[in-house]
Amino acid sequence: MLKLSRRPRPKPGYGEVLVQVKACGVNRPDILQRKGLYPPPPGASDIPGLEVAGTICEVGKNVKWRVGDKVCALIAGGGYAEYCLAPAQTCLPIPQGLDFIQAAALPEAFFTVWTNLFERGRLKMGERLLVHGGAGGIGTTAIQLAGALRRAEVYATCGSEAKRSFCEALGARKAINYQQEDFTERLLELTASEGVDVILDIIGGPYLQANLKSLATDGRLVIIAVQGGAKSEIHLPCIFLKRLTVTGSTLRNRRLTDKAAIARKLLKHVWPLLERREVRPIIYTTLPLEQAAEAHRILENYEHIGKIVLVP
Numbered sequence: 001m002l003k004l005s006r007r008p009r010p011k012p013g014y015g016e017v018l019v020q021v022k023a024c025g026v027n028r029p030d031i032l033q034r035k036g037l038y039p040p041p042p043g044a045s046d047i048p049g050l051e052v053a054g055t056i057c058e059v060g061k062n063v064k065w066r067v068g069d070k071v072c073a074l075i076a077g078g079g080y081a082e083y084c085l086a087p088a089q090t091c092l093p094i095p096q097g098l099d100f101i102q103a104a105a106l107p108e109a110f111f112t113v114w115t116n117l118f119e120r121g122r123l124k125m126g127e128r129l130l131v132h133g134g135a136g137g138i139g140t141t142a143i144q145l146a147g148a149l150r151r152a153e154v155y156a157t158c159g160s161e162a163k164r165s166f167c168e169a170l171g172a173r174k175a176i177n178y179q180q181e182d183f184t185e186r187l188l189e190l191t192a193s194e195g196v197d198v199i200l201d202i203i204g205g206p207y208l209q210a211n212l213k214s215l216a217t218d219g220r221l222v223i224i225a226v227q228g229g230a231k232s233e234i235h236l237p238c239i240f241l242k243r244l245t246v247t248g249s250t251l252r253n254r255r256l257t258d259k260a261a262i263a264r265k266l267l268k269h270v271w272p273l274l275e276r277r278e279v280r281p282i283i284y285t286t287l288p289l290e291q292a293a294e295a296h297r298i299l300e301n302y303e304h305i306g307k308i309v310l311v312p
Contacts, residue, residue, distance in 0.1 A: 002034060002048075002080075002293045010045075010078075010085050012060035019071065019086050023104035023286075024079040025051040026295045026308040027137065028225065029252060033077075034296065040077040041253050048292075049079020049310075050252065052086070053094060053103035063088040070094045074107035074259060076252055080292055082312045089260035092267055095274040098281075105281035105307035109141040110270060111262050112224065112251050117142055117200055120247050121222040123150050127197035130187060130214060131156045132207065134175055135163035137282070137307040138224070142200055144279040145270065147171040155196065157183050159302060166305050170282075184210045195219060205229035212238045212246075223248035282306025 012018045030048040032038035040046055053072040056065050065071065065088055072094055073086035094103040117123050129146050133139045134156025146152040156167045156175040167175035174190055176183045188195060195216040201207055204226030211221050212234060219242065239246065251259070273279045284304040287295050289312045298304055 002296065004290055007047075007081075009083050012058050012063075012085055014061050015063060015088050016060040016085050017056045017063055017065050017071075017073075017088050017091060018058035019052055019054040019073060019084055019091075020057045021052045021079065021082055021084055021312050022054040022100035023052070024049045024081075024289075024310045024312070025104045025106075025108055025137075026292070026299060026310060027051070027108050028227070028299060030080075031296050031300060038252075044076035045078030045084070047078045047080050047084075049077065049081065049084065050075060051104060051107035052079045052084055053100040053106075056091075057083070060088075065091060070100075072103040072106050074111050074251075074263070080289060080310060087256055087259070089256060090263050092263055092271070095271050097275060097277070101283060101286055101309050101311065102281045104309050105137065105283055106274075108251070109137045109281075109307070110145075110266055111259065112138055113141045113145055113200075114266055114270065115251070115262050116222045116224050116249055117146065117198070118149070120249055121198040121200065121220050123152060123198050125150050126152065128153045128191060128195075128216070129155065130183075130196045130199045131172075132200065133202045133227075134158045134167040134172060135305045136202070138200070138202065139167070140170060140282040140306050141279075143167060143171050145273075148273050148278050149269065155187060155190065163305060184214045187214050191216075198222065200224065203228040205232035208232040209234050209238075212242075212244060215242060215244055217242045218244070220245045220247065224250070284308055286311055288312075 056069045071091040074090040078084040129152045131142045135158045154172045156172045164175040202225040206228040284306045
């Protein structure tokens, strides 16, 4: 159960800032943590919440930020609160024209998509991309960034006709309702049996063999979650006959220097897109902090399109 409680206001240490939280994004790792399946890294807060937006109200040593600066931040925990600590290096200025709620929906999805789609997946200009879960926070971000930065031919899977229509309106060339069609057969039909160059996958085990079949020669499969299960059997010759790459990553337990490097790249390459309204965070609903359990229920039942945000 999630319930409100009181704790002392934290103090920022070396390289940290204290953020007065105005909004906090809700993510699937928060659900796993609630269930005891995804404990916070050593030293991180046991309070859920991996991304916030707010105003800096106190700074530690060796910090460039100042009290009063408005930021959004990727954190390792503690976001479901009125105040939270954030590493100064993973704070970013709120893009011009965005409010706190929109900014709170940025860090987790944009950090994740950048490192997995462009660094691990090596998506190139004009390539074909398949995004599983296209209507979620990661999916809506990936569809937009792949189009804006690589002019990619984007395909997506989703679980309803409303979500299918939304993904296509957002920029997907074609979204496939997996409740009605086999995504592999449909994808091969749409690509003249060539397949796609990159797949961004959140399902895991049950989709592994189908993903490998859906990839073109020299394709890359990037697995970032196992919502469908962690185990699978595969036909290995498919990998070496088509020279496929299977990779993946998690974000929460990466070194601070890695996260800081991603933050710098986002500021340079993606923040201008946000300020020009070429990409945007998709907000499904905003709930008060005391309704965090309802936010989790919505996420667990896949009712959302885009992000759910809590407001203290």
